[in-house]
Amino acid sequence: xxxxxxxxxxxxxxxxxxxxxxxxxxxxxxxxxxxxxxxxxxxxxxxxxxxxxxxxxxxxxxxxxxxxxxxxxxxxxxxxxxxxxxxxxxxxxxxxxxxxxxxxxxxxxxxxxxxxxxxxxxxxxxxxxxxxxxxxxxxxxxxxxxxxxxxxxxxxxxxxxxxxxxxxxxxxxxxxxxxxxxxxxxxxxxxxxxxxxxxxxxxxxxxxxxxx
Amino acid sequence: xxxxxxxxxxxxxxxxxxxxxxxxxxxxxxxxxxxxxxxxxxxxxxxxxxxxxxxxxxxxxxxxxxxxxxxxxxxxxxxxxxxxxxxxxxxxxxxxxxxxxxxxxxxxxxxxxxxxxxxxxxxxxxxxxxxxxxxxxxxxxxxxxxxxxxxxxxxxx
Numbered sequence: 001x002x003x004x005x006x007x008x009x010x011x012x013x014x015x016x017x018x019x020x021x022x023x024x025x026x027x028x029x030x031x032x033x034x035x036x037x038x039x040x041x042x043x044x045x046x047x048x049x050x051x052x053x054x055x056x057x058x059x060x061x062x063x064x065x066x067x068x069x070x071x072x073x074x075x076x077x078x079x080x081x082x083x084x085x086x087x088x089x090x091x092x093x094x095x096x097x098x099x100x101x102x103x104x105x106x107x108x109x110x111x112x113x114x115x116x117x118x119x120x121x122x123x124x125x126x127x128x129x130x131x132x133x134x135x136x137x138x139x140x141x142x143x144x145x146x147x148x149x150x151x152x153x154x155x156x157x158x159x160x161x162x163x164x165x166x167x168x169x170x171x172x173x174x175x176x177x178x179x180x181x182x183x184x185x186x187x188x189x190x191x192x193x194x195x196x197x198x199x200x201x202x203x204x205x206x207x208x209x210x211x212x
Numbered sequence: 213x214x215x216x217x218x219x220x221x222x223x224x225x226x227x228x229x230x231x232x233x234x235x236x237x238x239x240x241x242x243x244x245x246x247x248x249x250x251x252x253x254x255x256x257x258x259x260x261x262x263x264x265x266x267x268x269x270x271x272x273x274x275x276x277x278x279x280x281x282x283x284x285x286x287x288x289x290x291x292x293x294x295x296x297x298x299x300x301x302x303x304x305x306x307x308x309x310x311x312x313x314x315x316x317x318x319x320x321x322x323x324x325x326x327x328x329x330x331x332x333x334x335x336x337x338x339x340x341x342x343x344x345x346x347x348x349x350x351x352x353x354x355x356x357x358x359x360x361x362x363x364x365x366x367x368x369x
Contacts, residue, residue: 009289017272032264
């Protein structure tokens, strides 16, 4: 083999890696966007949360949605998507031009919990969830959120969903909100201060777990 | 010590060990670049716009360096890259520890997750020394102590 200088050898390895990396990503079932879309956080005002007709805030709260009561056909091709969750998961993971995450704070989170009977999702790992979580929160690990597709897809798309993770540095909550937005949910809020904020406020930790 | 370092069997074992470690690390990350991007982002050291490119390319660099080390080709270039990567990993883990971050190392993909900590720094430092040995002994080069042809001393033996 032709002898190359150290620098040329290194450059060759890096060059081949760049080509192979870009090619495999391009032909991957779930390609990563080369430049990730910038998540945009939007703080939600009390007026838009409680002044506008957030479901249940001004009217008597409907009972929490049970799976057996849920509407099964929500959109065309929905049954087909249910049969093949991977296709929808891939579609949900595909890049979109702009991600907007609606952020709420502790007081808003607690008021919505009390008034609006939301679906609360804890995006952390099951171990962290088992040690303590917000009362009534379901666990859906953000990295495996596509596994919950069948459970989520049967819910009405305007269900009020409150998501939290550990703290603002945690990606898992955003993964849940982005996935649910991608599959059509329209009423999702991220409590960004997460479990750390909840604990810091001295609020109770529940350890009973809430089955899906 | 010099005799041990120049021992072809020792050098062969070092090359294969280091090569296989990086082959495994590379394959694990290539399988799920999205998870690797998240693990890298948790360090909060790279600008967000570079994360995905890093997660797409670096695992292939690791894999190719590993393959070339095992095959005994491009050893100097490969070992220089590995030293650079390991140095960067040590700095990243050290800075995460100093900042009190309790995050996953992201070193071997999703199946072998482990938290950042001193053991990881020691592991990487050990591998850095091994990569330095590969570079210094120029194992397989025509200029090496044994004067073998390029292509790996034990392979060509």
